[in-house]
Amino acid sequence: MHLRMFEIARDALNKTGRYQVVSGIMSPVSDGYKKKDLLPAKHRVEMLKLALRTSDWIKLDQWESSLSSWTQTAKVLRHFRQQVEQQHQQHGEMFNHVKPSPSKRRKKQQHNTVADLTENQLPSMEDHSENLVPSVKLLCGADLLESFAVPGLWDDEDIEYIVGSHGLVVITRSGSDPQKFIYESDILTKYQENIFIVTEWIFNDISSTKVRRALRRGDSVKYLLQDSVIDYVKKHQLYGIPDNKHFNKMMPSPSQDTINAKELEMDGMGFKGGGKLINEIAALEDISTNPSSGEISVILRSAQNKSGVDGNCISRHLPLHRMITHLDKKSSQAASTQSSPHRLDRKGTPSPLVKVSTTFTREEEPEKNHKVSCISDIGTLVRRVKNVRVGFTPETRV
Numbered sequence: 034m035h036l037r038m039f040e041i042a043r044d045a046l047n048k049t050g051r052y053q054v055v056s057g058i059m060s061p062v063s064d065g066y067k068k069k070d071l072l073p074a075k076h077r078v079e080m081l082k083l084a085l086r087t088s089d090w091i092k093l094d095q096w097e098s099s100l101s102s103w104t105q106t107a108k109v110l111r112h113f114r115q116q117v118e119q120q121h122q123q124h125g126e127m128f129n130h131v132k133p134s135p136s137k138r139r140k141k142q143q144h145n146t147v148a149d150l151t152e153n154q155l156p157s158m159e160d161h162s163e164n165l166v167p168s169v170k171l172l173c174g175a176d177l178l179e180s181f182a183v184p185g186l187w188d189d190e191d192i193e194y195i196v197g198s199h200g201l202v203v204i205t206r207s208g209s210d211p212q213k214f215i216y217e218s219d220i221l222t223k224y225q226e227n228i229f230i231v232t233e234w235i236f237n238d239i240s241s242t243k244v245r246r247a248l249r250r251g252d253s254v255k256y257l258l259q260d261s262v263i264d265y266v267k268k269h270q271l272y273g274i275p276d277n278k279h280f281n282k283m284m285p286s287p288s289q290d291t292i293n294a295k296e297l298e299m300d301g302m303g304f305k306g307g308g309k310l311i312n313e314i315a316a317l318e319d320i321s322t323n324p325s326s327g328e329i330s331v332i333l334r335s336a337q338n339k340s341g342v343d344g345n346c347i348s349r350h351l352p353l354h355r356m357i358t359h360l361d362k363k364s365s366q367a368a369s370t371q372s373s374p375h376r377l378d379r380k381g382t383p384s385p386l387v388k389v390s391t392t393f394t395r396e397e398e399p400e401k402n403h404k405v406s407c408i409s410d411i412g413t414l415v416r417r418v419k420n421v422r423v424g425f426t427p428e429t430r431v
């Protein structure tokens with residue numbers, strides 16, 4: 034949501050026609066902030082780098098995080114203003130996407146020097162010339178605005194400086210009422226012209242605390258964080274994620290998922306990104322269940338290898354050490370016979386051909402791995418069998 038906030042704010046400001054947002058700056062707090070669960074800046078910075086790879090306008094700035102002690106937000110904003118002014122002097126045109134006409138530009142050059150600008154002014158579309166220095170505003174959620182009222186948390190003069198000299202862009206958050214909060218605060222009411230409230234209608238009650246909690250519990254956070262960030266968290270065992278094989282299999286690498294999806298287009302074998310994928314065509318020969326033990330067996334017969342040890346086809350139990358990522362019934366020559374699991378039970382019915390894709394990760398040798406990580410299409414079959422529990426015992430067959 035920290036990244037979404039930038040997008041929401043940019044849209045809202047640009048739509049007014051009075052602003053053109055030229056850049057977003059993400060400034061991770063220093064380790065000196067000592068907030069509970071705050072990871073070392075080194076990791077937070079790396080995760081941000083990964084998360085920001087897909088943005089061409091939100092930039093990571095490491096100045097604040099590189100300091101050993103915590104810096105108040107007012108000072109951080111002052112720092113960025115100075116930086117923006119410096120950059121503007123050196124490469125003024127970098128902030129200009131819309132070039133005014135030469136006559137207009139001359140006029141602006143005469144009147145809009147850095148000193149002419151009030152500190153909280155952002156360049157409007159009309160005034161968009163190289164002589165306008167972009168202003169720096171603090172982007173926050175409504176809860177941060179409301180934290181201004183927490184006794185002893187913020188210095189009054191800092192609040193005045195932040196709101197009076199820079200300005201705020203506040204994204205609404207469930208449970209908050211920024212308008213009311215501003216109304217009840219004398220200082221905020223005084224500078225309310227500088228507070229831009231953006232009502233976000235696509236409510237998203239996500240919070241870092243909740244994401245960290247999910248990670249700690251080994252729950253999936255896919256689609257809440259970028260895949261690359263999830264991989265980083267896993268690799269470095271951050272946020273107390275369970276360091277055990279069970280967890281690793283319950284939350285397989287998202288990048289691996291992507292690779293598998295691509296690989297599924299092709300038949301054959303391959304190693305990519307640390308994972309080994311085997312696609313094979315097999316005949317679904319039998320599915321049987323044992324309600325008392327919870328055991329489920331699927332017997333597949335390799336369609337390629339017709340010469341079995343006993344002279345028949347090789348029947349293969351798919352043990353749980355395999356992660357069945359895909360059981361493609363569309364490739365079946367007799368897909369319709371699969372609609373009823375009872376039919377599958379009956380020996381002698383034509384064996385439907387299925388395409389099975391299994392994935393092993395390099396670190397996890399299949400022989401040692403006895404737990405199911407993911408069952409996709411076969412789950413439909415399994416759900417139809419009443420009173421069957423999928424067990425996680427080494428003997429269980431799927």
Ligand SMILES: Nc1ncnc2c1ncn2[C@@H]1O[C@H](COP(=O)(O)OP(=O)(O)OP(=O)(O)O)[C@@H](O)[C@H]1O
Pocket residue numbers: 034035038172173174175176177204205206207237238239240241242243
């Ligand atoms: N879902 C959200 N909607 C609007 N603003 C948000 C949301 N999540 C975070 N923010 C804002 O992001 C900024 C960074 O805050 P912070 O790091 O405390 O995020 P958080 O997700 O609320 O974290 P935590 O759960 O640890 O309090 C704050 O201004 C906060 O208001």
Ligand SMILES: O=C(O)c1ccc[n+]([C@@H]2O[C@H](COP(=O)([O-])O)[C@@H](O)[C@H]2O)c1
Pocket residue numbers: 062066068104105106107177186187188191
């Ligand atoms: O400057 C202050 O007095 C101040 C007081 C409280 C919080 N902040 C900043 O607010 C940001 C969010 O803080 P938090 O604790 O809500 O994650 C973080 O960048 C802090 O440095 C800043």
